[in-house]
Amino acid sequence: MISSVRGTVLSVAGHLAVVEVGGVGLAIQVTPQHALGLRVGAEATLRTSLIVREDDLSLFGFVDADELAVFDALRGVTGVGPKSAMGVLAAMEPAQIAQAVALEDDSAFRKVSGIGPKTAKLIVLSLAGKLFVTARTARPAPVAKTTSVADNVLIALVGLGWNERVAAQAVDDAVAVASAADRAAVPALLRLALTQLGPALQTNSRAEADSAASTV
Structure with missing residues (x-):
């Protein structure tokens, strides 16, 4: 059983992430x-659950132990498979799921794609008294990925042909040395990032950089 994974994120596409562990x-x-x-390029730690089937091995990842516990609990409900359980977690926080069960509010589960009225009621009945999770304000992920000046600079660098990992490091380095004014303006931060990538590139690609900055 693979209960956790820690390694470098190689790619993220939709709901699938590839994490490198030991090569x-x-x-x-x-x-x-x-x-x-x-x-991509950063280290990540995920709590995981390995689902073994006759013709498939599927690994599911979670932010913390609460999400994993709720996932396992949901899979124990008749009619709820791994994908449906992930659908519930995509729609609600673990604390919200526990609250819906405690209040016998099956309508919260009916809003999840793939969960019908009968299954929603069965979730409430089956999980009653079984969910104990730590309340939290919100997942940090959406805040970390809101569109920002740094995000737009990264998009511009990738558009200029740079590898995403290299470009992301250059943006981080640029943000570290930038003034408050430069961090608030795409053209200024982009030029700083190009400086981190190499003085020669900054000279030869100034026009391209200005064009890229104007499109993001």
């Missing part, structure tokens, strides 16, 4: 919110 890239299914918090 091996593991494909891990995550919620859309979780995917937003994973950055």
Whole structure:
């Protein structure tokens, strides 16, 4: 059983993240919110659940132990498979799921794609008294990935042909040395990032950079 994974994020596409562990890239299914918090090139730690079937091995990843516990609990409900359980977690926080069960509010589950009225009621009945999770204000992922000046500079650098990992590091370095005014303006931060990538590139690609900055 693979209970957790820690490694470098190689790619994130939709609900699938690839994390390199010991030279091996593991494909891990995550919620859309979780995917937003994973950055290519950065290290990530995920709690995981390995689902073994006759013709398939699927690895599902979670932000913390609460999400994993709720996922396992949902899979124990008749009619709820791994994908449906992930759908519930994509729609609600673990604390919200526990509250809906405590209030016998099956309508919260009926809003989830793939969960019908009968299954929604069964979730409430089956999980009553079984969910104990830590309340939290919100997932940090959406905040980390809101469109910002740094995000737009990264998009511009990738558009100029730079590898995303290299470009992301250059943006981080630029943000670290930029003034408050430069961090608030795409053209200024883009020029600083190009400086981090190399003085020669900054000279030869100034026109391209200005053009890229004007489109993001």
